[in-house]
Amino acid sequence: MLSIVQQDHLTVKSELKLLNRVQQWFEQFCLQHLSKLDWSEGQLHRLNLxxxxxxxxxxxxAHxxxxxxxxxxxxxxxxIDRLEIRIWDYGKPFNPDAIAEPEPGTLQVGGYGWFLLRRLVDQVVxxxxxDGRNCLLIVKYGLQKQQ
Known part of the structure; x- marks a missing residue:
C-alpha cells in the first residue's frame, strides 16, 4: 500500500490578489519535496498553472x-507515485460534465478552464x-526516482 511522503495545507481568503501567495507556497513545497520524483520543470509549471x-x-x-x-x-x-492538490470551496456545486467542450476555432463564453485543467494533469475530479464544501482534486502521476 502506498503512503503519503509529505503533505501541507494552506487556508486563504477568497481574494484573487492572494494567487501569488498560493503559487509561492506551492512552489516552495515543490522545491523542498518534488526532488523525490523524476519530473521535468515543465511538468511542475503545468501543475502550478x-x-x-x-x-x-x-x-x-464558486465564491x-x-x-x-x-x-x-x-x-x-x-x-510515492503522484502529487495531489485539493482545493476546497463553499460555493454551489456544479456538474463539470454538463459543460460543452469548446469546438476548435469557435468562441464560447466560459468553460475553458475545466478543459485546460484536464489537459494539464492526469486526473481532475x-x-x-x-461537510457541504466542494473539492477539486488535481492529480499528476510521476515516476519514483531510482535509488
Whole structure:
C-alpha cells in the first residue's frame, strides 16, 4: 500500500490578489519535496498553472456571491507515485460534465478552464464533500526516482 511522503495545507481568503501567495507556497513545497520524483520543470509549471486555474475558479465562480472573507482550503499531498492538490470551496456545486467542450476555432463564453485543467494533469475530479464544501482534486502521476 502506498503512503503519503509529505503533505501541507494552506487556508486563504477568497481574494484573487492572494494567487501569488498560493503559487509561492506551492512552489516552495515543490522545491523542498518534488526532488523525490523524476519530473521535468515543465511538468511542475503545468501543475502550478492547474493550481492557479483551480484557485481562481473558486474565487471567481464558486465564491462570487460570498464575502471575500470566505476561506479556500488547499491541500497538497506528495505520494510515492503522484502529487495531489485539493482545493476546497463553499460555493454551489456544479456538474463539470454538463459543460460543452469548446469546438476548435469557435468562441464560447466560459468553460475553458475545466478543459485546460484536464489537459494539464492526469486526473481532475470535482465533487461535493459530506461537510457541504466542494473539492477539486488535481492529480499528476510521476515516476519514483531510482535509488
Amino acid at each position: 492547474a493550481l492557479a486555474e483551480g484557485f481562481t475558479n473558486a474565487v471567481r465562480h 462570487h456571491t460570498l464575502p471575500p472573507e470566505t476561506t479556500i482550503d488547499i491541500d497538497v499531498s506528495l505520494w 470535482y465533487e461535493r464533500g459530506a
